[in-house]
Each structure stands twice: as C-alpha cells, then as structure tokens.
Amino acid sequence: MSSSVAPAKVSTIEEGTSQPKIARPAPYAGSNISANSKYPEYTPLKNANTTKQPALVEIPYDDRALYADPALPNLLPTLKLASKEVGLEELSPKFGSVVKGVQLASLVDNPKAKDELALLLAQRGVLVFHNQEDFFKLGPGGVTEFASYFGVLHEHQLSSTVEGHPKLLGLTGKGFSQIAKYRNSTSSTGFHSDVTYELQPPSYTFLSLLEAPSSGGDTVFIDAREAYDRLSPGFRERLAGLTATHSGVEQHVGSVKAGVVPKRDAIISSHPVVRQNPVTKRKSLFVNEEFTRAIEGYKKEESEALLGFLYQHLKTSVDFQIRALLRQYSIVFWDNRSTLHTATVDYDSDATPREGFRLTVTGEAPVENV
C-alpha cells in the first residue's frame, strides 16, 4: 500500500521566490552542550557525522497507520483499559492525548501495537507519553530502530546529532538567559511543521526529553485540520489548487554562520497550501512562517496578504491549540502533516536544562487530494 510520490518542483536557491528573511540557524545547530544526565550516550555534537548526504531521491513511504486495527487492541488491551491500568487522557476534545500506562520500550517487538500507535497519532495529531525511562535505556541504536519502524528517518543536514547516529538530532535547548532570538524579537514563538522545505517533509516526529525544567518549556501545537475546517466554503475554494514555496535557504545560511558544516545543499520546494492526510483523509492548512515564502503565481502583495491572514488565523486561534507539558523522560509524538508546533522558551537552562533528542520519519510528498 505504498503511496505514490507526486513529482515535486525544485528550484535552485537563485531561482527561488523566497522573500528576504532573517537567517536563523537550525534548532540546536550551534550547541555542543553535553547532556548532564544519566545518559551521556545521547550527547549531541555540532558537526558530528559529517558525511555528505547524496542529493534527495524519492523515498517510498507506506504509512504504518494504514495497517492498524482501529480498535487498538494491542496498544490499549481491553482488560487493562477496563482496569484503568492504561487509558487516554484528552488534551482537548478534538486534538492531542496523553497515553497512560503504556511503556514504549515494551512495544519494541510488537509491530501491531506500533501500527496502532501510528493510527492513534494520525487521528489525535499529538500523543504524549510520560515516565518513559526504559525507552531511553534502549540506547541511541535502539531508539533509532524503534522510530525506523515507521519509515525512513530524516537526516537533518544542519542540526547537531549523536556521534555514529546521524538520524538522532540532539536537542539542547537554550533558556531565555542565553537565547539570541530575544535580542531581536519579543517572543521565541515560531510555529512551524518540521523541515517543510524538503521534497518529502516528515510525517511523524518523536521528541524525547532526558532533562526538563520542572515548569515551562512546553511544546505548543496547532491543529491545522481544524484551522482549515473553520474557514468558510468560499475561502476554502480560494485556497484549492494553490501551491507555495518552502525555503531551507535561510536556515542553511544561519547555521553556516553558527559554524555548522552543511551535509546537503539548501533547497526550495513547492507544496500545496492545503494537504490531505492519507490516513485520516482530513485536509489541513500546510503553510508556516518559518519556511513558507510565497504563493506561487501571486504577486508579492497578494501572496503576503493571503499568507499573513493564514498565519494570524493559525497562531492566534487558541481554540484549536494545545500545550504539551513535558517533563524528564516524557516523549511527545506529532503528525507534521496535520499540526504546527513551537518550542516555548520561558525557562532558564542554566538552572534547569532541557535536553533530549528528536527522530523524524520521512513522509509522503504532500498532495492536496490523496
């Protein structure tokens, strides 16, 4: 049941329709902070795994959610559900859940449960698991293998990774006392979906925390499906068939300035403004301020007005947003096709570090109609 990959247009940097934007390094690109935790094997290094990556090729993607039993009998066994040993706690009625009583490490040899996990994730958009120390004990190889079950993992061309594990992107978040962003900006908020400039941006991202502040550092999510559904039929029609450019150039330039040796050239891709999720068949808005640059075929003012409205709609509508409160050994999974997210830098990492890692599954090339 492999999804067909629509040919995506790629333009060179020079040809791109990118608007001028501040060059900001990839997350965690400039840091060599070591994880001051029980698990130093997850310490990310700037310019680890410097092997150049080949140019992007088409990657087959077969969403594991499509194989799941919708009753989720392996992930949430009925008896354990009945005894309240396991359960789902809603973060909001339509969006986001905390999964209780399930140890991810115990799913390693349970492919059916992992398929069900993918289905639940596609449906709810965001899943949070707390107290997962056993998962971290699987080690860098083990956690990478776990995530690989869901598809070919994305290798970030700029971010710090764990030596010998190029897919394991290290998270060493800087707190407000150090963050450069606040020098030029009043807020750290930067809603995005991960690496949307790629030809096949990720379906699922898994973010795992080894260290976390006792409050703050929440990841905030937007439900981009609900954001689409809220638009009037006439406005949804206006968006139909539109495509937008997504640029990796500014992140590339910012990272190089921070001393990163890029493993691949920056690209600019073209994606539909509205995409459909192959699992849930729901449509969502697929634009974000970090990487989307212009509506193709529109004049500058038209493009800016339309994108400006969509960004405002997405980021100001707290009635389709949630906050995931993450602590030490919490893991959050999100579906990048249906959601946007931002880190919240409201903590002081000198006092309370926030460290961990991210694993990201390459998804299908976005399409408006699957």
Ligand SMILES: O=C(O)CCC(=O)C(=O)O
């Ligand atoms: O640190 C966070 O809460 C989110 C960071 C982020 O955007 C990512 O890892 O993709």
Ligand SMILES: [Fe+2]
């Ligand atoms: Fe992200």
